[in-house]
Amino acid sequence: MTEKSRTLSLKHRGMNFEMLMWIFTRLSALAMYAFFLVGLAGAFWMGARYHMNFADVMRWAFTTNVTHVQSTALPSLDPWATWFWKLVASGLYLTASAHGIHGMVVIADDYIVSPGGRKVVRLLSMVFMLAFSVMGVYVLWTS
Numbered sequence: 001m002t003e004k005s006r007t008l009s010l011k012h013r014g015m016n017f018e019m020l021m022w023i024f025t026r027l028s029a030l031a032m033y034a035f036f037l038v039g040l041a042g043a044f045w046m047g048a049r050y051h052m053n054f055a056d057v058m059r060w061a062f063t064t065n066v067t068h069v070q071s072t073a074l075p076s077l078d079p080w081a082t083w084f085w086k087l088v089a090s091g092l093y094l095t096a097s098a099h100g101i102h103g104m105v106v107i108a109d110d111y112i113v114s115p116g117g118r119k120v121v122r123l124l125s126m127v128f129m130l131a132f133s134v135m136g137v138y139v140l141w142t143s
Helices: 017-050 054-062 083-111 117-142
Strands: none
Touching: 017 054, 017 083, 083 117
16 A cells, blocks of 8 residues: 655645745744844944943844944944944844734634635734834834
């Protein structure tokens, strides 16, 4: 007796919206790790340069925003206020918010049974994600 395979090839499974969202979840998590590691490397480099304590280094690694190092005893904030660190902070913020909103939609789909209710939740989620993304990036670039 031959045993059937429990997995389907991508050719037989097809590429649908759920598969794309599954891939997005994995890639956005990897992107968040990459942004965090870039922030951590920069925090260690700048922390060693200006003798920052561990709490300030970790604060910078998780949120690479110049306003987070204002209260430290740094001689100058200019190295922290570059477009590169604003891009890193924006990338981390956008990937984390998209990843989190997608997770909330997946959880809502588990509990909302009507197709109309699911559409409303997805629409509201997209509106909130766009609004908060615009506000967050604005704050990061103008602070």
